[in-house]
Amino acid sequence: MKLLRVNMSQLQARWEPVPSSYEQLGGRALIAKMLLDEIPPACDALGPHNKLIFTPGLLGGAGVTTAGRLSVGSKSPLTGGIKETNAGGTAGDTLGKLGIKAIVVEEQVKQGAFYLLHITGDSAELLPADDLRGLGTYATSDRLQERLGADCTVISIGQAGEFLMLGAGICTTGERDQRSNHAARGGLGAVMGNKGLKAIVIDKPVGKTIPFADAELFRKTARAYAQQMINDPKLGTQGSQHLYGTASIVAAVNEMGSLPTRNFSSGNFQQSTELRGEHLRELILTREGKIGTRCMPGCVIACRNQCVDDTGMPIVGTMQFETIALVGSNLEIGNLDDVARLNYMCNDFGLDTIETGAALGIACEAGLVRFGNTEDILSLLSQVGEGTVLGRVIGNGAVVAGRVLGIRRVPAVLGQAMPGYDPRSLKGNGVTYATSPQGADHTAGNAFGARKEVNPLGITGQKELSLKLQIIAAMLDSTGLCLFARPPVIADPQLMVDMLNGIYGWGWTKDDLNRFNRDVLRNELEFNRRAGITPADYRIPEYMREEPLAPHNTVFDVPDSELDTVFETL
Ligand code: SF4
Numbered sequence: 001m002k003l004l005r006v007n008m009s010q011l012q013a014r015w016e017p018v019p020s021s022y023e024q025l026g027g028r029a030l031i032a033k034m035l036l037d038e039i040p041p042a043c044d045a046l047g048p049h050n051k052l053i054f055t056p057g058l059l060g061g062a063g064v065t066t067a068g069r070l071s072v073g074s075k076s077p078l079t080g081g082i083k084e085t086n087a088g089g090t091a092g093d094t095l096g097k098l099g100i101k102a103i104v105v106e107e108q109v110k111q112g113a114f115y116l117l118h119i120t121g122d123s124a125e126l127l128p129a130d131d132l133r134g135l136g137t138y139a140t141s142d143r144l145q146e147r148l149g150a151d152c153t154v155i156s157i158g159q160a161g162e163f164l165m166l167g168a169g170i171c172t173t174g175e176r177d178q179r180s181n182h183a184a185r186g187g188l189g190a191v192m193g194n195k196g197l198k199a200i201v202i203d204k205p206v207g208k209t210i211p212f213a214d215a216e217l218f219r220k221t222a223r224a225y226a227q228q229m230i231n232d233p234k235l236g237t238q239g240s241q242h243l244y245g246t247a248s249i250v251a252a253v254n255e256m257g258s259l260p261t262r263n264f265s266s267g268n269f270q271q272s273t274e275l276r277g278e279h280l281r282e283l284i285l286t287r288e289g290k291i292g293t294r295c296m297p298g299c300v301i302a303c304r305n306q307c308v309d310d311t312g313m314p315i316v317g318t319m320q321f322e323t324i325a326l327v328g329s330n331l332e333i334g335n336l337d338d339v340a341r342l343n344y345m346c347n348d349f350g351l352d353t354i355e356t357g358a359a360l361g362i363a364c365e366a367g368l369v370r371f372g373n374t375e376d377i378l379s380l381l382s383q384v385g386e387g388t389v390l391g392r393v394i395g396n397g398a399v400v401a402g403r404v405l406g407i408r409r410v411p412a413v414l415g416q417a418m419p420g421y422d423p424r425s426l427k428g429n430g431v432t433y434a435t436s437p438q439g440a441d442h443t444a445g446n447a448f449g450a451r452k453e454v455n456p457l458g459i460t461g462q463k464e465l466s467l468k469l470q471i472i473a474a475m476l477d478s479t480g481l482c483l484f485a486r487p488p489v490i491a492d493p494q495l496m497v498d499m500l501n502g503i504y505g506w507g508w509t510k511d512d513l514n515r516f517n518r519d520v521l522r523n524e525l526e527f528n529r530r531a532g533i534t535p536a537d538y539r540i541p542e543y544m545r546e547e548p549l550a551p552h553n554t555v556f557d558v559p560d561s562e563l564d565t566v567f568e569t570l
Contacts, residue, residue, distance in 0.1 A: 001018050001100070002018060002099060002100060002101065003018055003102050004104070006124075008115070013125060021037075022102075027056065027084070028478045028520055030053070031053050032084070032524045032527065033523055034104070036523050036526060036530075038104075039075060042530065045077035051074065053102050053104050055070075056069075056070060057069060062210055065222070066298075066300070067092075067479060068092040068296040069480045070091035070183065072170055072183040073085075074188050076416075077191060078166040080531060080537075083186035085170075085186050089175075091155055093297070094153050094202050097205040103200065105192070105195050108196055109195065114132060114162075115196055116198055119201070135158070136350070136385070137347060140154065140198065141156055141173050151204040154199055154200070156199040157170055157199070158347075158350025159385045160189055160351045161193035163193070164194055165384070166190055166415075167187060167355035167397040170350070178295055181295050182350075187352075187397070218502025222502075225488055225495050229301060229485060232487055232488075239301075243292070244281050245319070246321035247276065247280045247320070249277070249448065251276050253321075258422045259420065260411070260420055261330060263411070264549075266550045266551075269332070274334045287309075287312050292304070304318040307336070307343075310337070315340040316347060323339065324420075325357075326353055327346070332372040342357075348385075349384050354417050365407050368380065380394060381394065393405070398411065408543060411440075411541065412439075412541065413539070413541070416439035417440060419440065422549055424544055424555055426456045427447075428445075428466055429442060431447075431462045432469065433540065439538075444473050446473075447466065450469070457552055457554055459558050471521065472486060475516075476489075493514075525570075539560070
């Protein structure tokens with residue numbers, strides 16, 4: 001395998017062998033080690049010393065179902081700490097097939113120009129891309145695929161990244177006409193924009209396969225893994241993930257009183273039935289949109305749903321639970337067509353829908369626009385693409401919006417907005433938000449699926465549950481697996497060990513895998529410590545400790561002493 005180092009001040013791209021210390025790393029694990037080794041943790045995230053890393057997980061390119069996610073990592077301008085955010089689509093698998101361990105983007109362009117990195121097989125070059133300036137992610141990927149081939153993968157930023165907004169993410173294309181796969185969190189689109197990189201285009205590798213140390217072991221295990229998912233009642237063709245996508249959990253999150261509503265002031269939304277996965281499916285099928293599509297080839301879950309408007313025109317490639325929660329119930333919008341329009345605009349500007357939905361909730365609370373008034377909210381959001389002062393307030397996320405608009409109730413931890421689970425009624429997620437080196441991020445350890453094991457309203461067991469889930473999340477994010485594919489590897493980690501040994505021949509045991517997963521968190525925590533982040537920076541906002549949340553009237557009351565000792569057994 002090889003590394004591609006891209007120096008944006010010298011406009012050079014050069015291949016390097018992979019140092020031995022990085023050989024057994026991929027995805028989030030590689031990002032944690034590389035950032036710790038190669039950048040000063042206290043550096044300016046939007047300065048020349050920060051680096052932006054694109055890397056497949058360790059299973060990337062091998063053809064394991066759902067394992068083609070692309071990890072993007074950097075010091076986050078939003079949290080001030082380490083950030084790994086990942087996306088589906090074809091990028092992770094493509095990089096894996098090409099034997100590219102990582103693309104490492106260094107320094108920044110002079111004089112604000114924009115460039116495009118084009119990778120074809122063994123060659124890589126930077127090309128001027130000022131003609132793409134000001135384009136959204138849809139137009140950018142359309143134009144580049146027209147120019148360079150319909151089957152190439154395009155990774156790009158929209159206007160939000162160009163304007164260095166802290167809510168900016170990075171978009172990647174996926175299978176067939178999939179456009180909107182976003183490595184959304186942590187403001188890494190701003191890092192890409194700051195470096196002067198508008199897009200990366202990777203030509204489809206033809207006839208490339210990765211070498212296997214033990215092809216038989218790999219094939220046998222990968223097949224068994226896929227079969228377990230097909231057989232799983234939640235994941236298979238009759239499972240809720242396939243039938244309704246992630247929107248399948250809207251009803252359950254609302255019932256448990258954790259659905260962000262009216263800027264996180266209630267956990268129940270009266271119109272939640274309008275936002276349910278079942279309703280989304282019905283709407284799409286009635287209009288002849290597509291259900292059960294994939295973001296990447298070979299996924300056996302196929303959770304995507306293509307939303308179309310009432311004329312049958314596609315609006316977004318998939319509507320996810322987090323988006324429905326943050327730009328739906330959180331803004332008191334109880335209409336899926338309206339949520340889809342907001343979703344489309346965020347996708348096109350290259351904005352994180354979680355960060356942006358939280359910022360818009362704050363704008364509603366401040367009286368800038370009214371809760372539930374989609375047209376006014378869309379009009380405010382449209383200013384992000386124009387780069388007006390108000391647009392920049394929204395595009396810079398919840399904390400900036402709260403400060404500028406004088407709102408104290410800001411649902412964020414470590415500078416990053418909370419996803420679609422209020423921590424007062426799902427306290428395991430509160431512990432994850434308040435301890436993860438990634439800030440408020442459900443993908444770092446989501447306790448929703450464990451609500452029957454540990455009472456979500458109680459304190460007991462939350463610390464242990466969060467640690468367990470954070471370790472599993474580190475494994476998924478380092479191997480490139482989709483979060484939805486976790487049940488088989490949680491039940492039997494030997495599956496993961498055998499797949500890795502089949503590819504690389506490392507002879508790992510379950511203990512080695514466990515050490516590997518824990519090292520990811522250790523490196524990330526150490527990075528944040530060196531960046532000057534203290535336990536006080538990770539705390540759940542004070543108002544959530546004092547203001548009871550309807551309908552259970554609970555506050556987040558896990559004591560600091562518990563939070564401060566989550567990692568003591570790491
Ligand atoms: S389950 Fe959904 S998000 Fe995950 S890989 Fe499959 S299509 Fe993509």
